[in-house]
Amino acid sequence: MPLVSTREMFNKAYAGGYAVGAFNVNNMEILQGIVDAASAQKAPLILQVSAGARKYARHEYLMKLAEAAVETSTIPIALHLDHGEDFAVCKSCIDGGFKSVMIDGSRFAFAENVRVTKEVVAYAHERGVSVEAEIGKLAGVEDDVKVAARDALYTDPDEAVEFVQQTGCDSLAIAIGTSHGAYKFKGEPKLDFERLEIIGKRLPGFPIVLHGASSVPQDLVALCNKYGGTIPGARGVPEEMLRKAAGMAVCKINIDTDLRLALTATIRQQFTEHPEEFDPRKYLGPAREAIKKVVTHKLVNVLGCAGKA
Ligand code: G3H
Numbered sequence: 001m002p003l004v005s006t007r008e009m010f011n012k013a014y015a016g017g018y019a020v021g022a023f024n025v026n027n028m029e030i031l032q033g034i035v036d037a038a039s040a041q042k043a044p045l046i047l048q049v050s051a052g053a054r055k056y057a058r059h060e061y062l063m064k065l066a067e068a069a070v071e072t073s074t075i076p077i078a079l080h081l082d083h084g085e086d087f088a089v090c091k092s093c094i095d096g097g098f099k100s101v102m103i104d105g106s107r108f109a110f111a112e113n114v115r116v117t118k119e120v121v122a123y124a125h126e127r128g129v130s131v132e133a134e135i136g137k138l139a140g141v142e143d144d145v146k147v148a149a150r151d152a153l154y155t156d157p158d159e160a161v162e163f164v165q166q167t168g169c170d171s172l173a174i175a176i177g178t179s180h181g182a183y184k185f186k187g188e189p190k191l192d193f194e195r196l197e198i199i200g201k202r203l204p205g206f207p208i209v210l211h212g213a214s215s216v217p218q219d220l221v222a223l224c225n226k227y228g229g230t231i232p233g234a235r236g237v238p239e240e241m242l243r244k245a246a247g248m249a250v251c252k253i254n255i256d257t258d259l260r261l262a263l264t265a266t267i268r269q270q271f272t273e274h275p276e277e278f279d280p281r282k283y284l285g286p287a288r289e290a291i292k293k294v295v296t297h298k299l300v301n302v303l304g305c306a307g308k309a
Pocket residue numbers: 024050051052053082083180256257
């Protein structure tokens with residue numbers, strides 16, 4: 001099966017009450033760990049690449065890695081641009097073989113976000129590529145988000161409806177309290193499920209995307225810190241909240257930080273326990289296994305997409 005767009009995956013996910021995992025890829029071991037897990041679990045899969053990943057690993061290499069994943073597995077795999085900041089980067093990915101792109105105009109005012117998203121949608125749809133867009137701001141940990149601030153930052157349901165109607169985007173990333181990175185909550189973790197429910201009702205059947213959805217597993221944080229890491233107090237989105245969101249309108253859940261933690265904790269452990277080793281395969285191999293383990297857990301216990309390929 002060639003690389004696919006996310007359209008069919010999302011239709012099935014919406015109807016089935018589960019979410020597809022979108023995992024960030026930066027190198028071969030990360031990609032292999034993800035694909036091995038999804039293949040073993042027969043789960044549909046979104047491999048996503050940020051502009052930074054594309055700069056680091058280079059477009060052509062990432063394309064070939066994704067093509068190798070497709071050739072060696074039987075699950076549907078989409079290759080998606082994560083947080084495309086302008087038309088140029090989206091065009092470049094579409095021209096270069098991606099089947100799904102995100103145009104992230106969330107930093108702009110509504111009208112400019114609509115304008116740039118429409119531009120990408122027109123180009124992408126002519127070429128069979130799906131488009132994710134975003135409105136609302138993902139609150140950082142520093143925002144001890146009070147009710148008034150929440151209304152300013154989180155996605156406004158009326159705007160979401162208008163935005164989707166005006167742009168024709170295929171999925172929409174919304175802000176309901178998640179944030180990127182390993183420090184998501186100072187106090188009690190909280191997501192605005194009421195807002196998600198309203199948006200879901202106002203946009204029936206329409207796929208919603210949750211960014212900043214790593215759960216920051218505490219065993220990985222502890223392992224990292226045990227072997228010299230300094231990431232005290234890292235906290236993510238509780239898994240039961242992600243599971244709840246996956247049963248609602250959320251069809252795509254983005255995970256990067258958990259993969260970084262798994263990889264780094266494992267490499268730290270290997271370096272400490274085997275200081276005599278200098279063969280990269282000796283630490284990258286276990287790191288790849290750690291990625292596979294964390295992704296398997298997500299697919300089976302959190303996203304609900306195991307067996308849905
Ligand atoms: O949402 C951001 C992703 O974690 C990608 O991060 O831009 O450092 O590759 P990056």
